Amino acid sequence: MTLMEFVGCTLLAFGPPFSMFIVTIAHDPVRIIIMIAAAFFWLLSLLTSSLWWFIVVPLRGELAFGLVFSVIFQEAFRCLTYLIIRRAENGLKKITDDSTQLIENKHILSYVSGFGFGLISGMFSLVNVVADSIGPSTMGLKSGSEQFFITSSALCLCFILLHTFWSIIFFDALDTSNLMQIVYVVLTHMLASCITLFNRYEVYSATLLPIYCILVVTAMNAFKVAGGSRSSLKRVLLCA
Structure with missing residues (x-):
């Protein structure tokens, strides 16, 4: 049972990001380099x-003290x-054959950078947690909530995606000197991180619901910033 929980939580947190990596990044060595560089930062x-x-x-x-400054430094x-x-x-431009697409479409660079940022963040936040889930016992019964592992995995996935979207918005805001979008990224990052403080009370719905609402709004914002429209969204949905 503990092995099943380990596999399930790992796939929940890293399954979608792994698919994103294979489809959008793995084929280009320059994108891999940028992703690793962003993870290093x-x-x-x-x-x-x-x-x-x-x-x-x-x-x-004071946990909140470390959290606030962690967001600022990130x-x-x-x-x-x-x-x-x-x-x-x-x-x-000199080292990649895909220079036209990679350089002229600046959102690709921000997407890859944000993905690297989010992936390493998710790995550091969850690896030790899922390692403990494999045994010899698991959460629940007399101590701790049995929802702890799956909630941690869901939050990990959420923050990987959020970092990706935040970088798209943030990079575009710096390109266009859009102060409001920069403020949006910083404030939503701070808000989402502070919401996780509710986990200490084991009221996980109070954490997951608002953070995933932030994810949806941020995804829509990033889609718009990257040049998306209703018609392009319809074409993507039809192709899917």
Whole structure:
């Protein structure tokens, strides 16, 4: 039973992202490099957050304190990732055969970068959790909620997708100097992260429902930013 829970939770969290990687990224080595670079910058944001938590001794016991600054550092490194990718565009034109599509359609770069950001974030948040789900026992009965593992997996998937959409919106906002979209990304990231604090009370519906509502709104926003329209959405649905 624990093995089934491990496999199910792992596929729930990483199944859709794995499909996205195979279909949209794996065929292009440059996209893989950009994805790995973005993941590295997320790791740097984690390192910076950890150092800040270590420095501010009086607030180490406050989870909300670490969470808020973690979001701030992540968005700062998302901005740094954007600046580096934009400066590296000329080099990318020389090393990729798909330069026209990859460089002129800037949303591809933001999508791949956001995917790398979200994937490494999801791996760090869930790997230890699903590793514990494999046994020798599981949550429930006298201690802890039996919904813990599946809720953690659902949240992991949500944040992987959110990071992808946030980068699309954020990069476009920096290209067009759209301050409102930058504020939207930072505030929704902060809101979604703070909502997860309700998990300590094991009222998981209070966490999942609002965060997935944020995901839907952010996905629609990213779709619009990337040039999507009702007619293009209809064509995609018909092809599917």
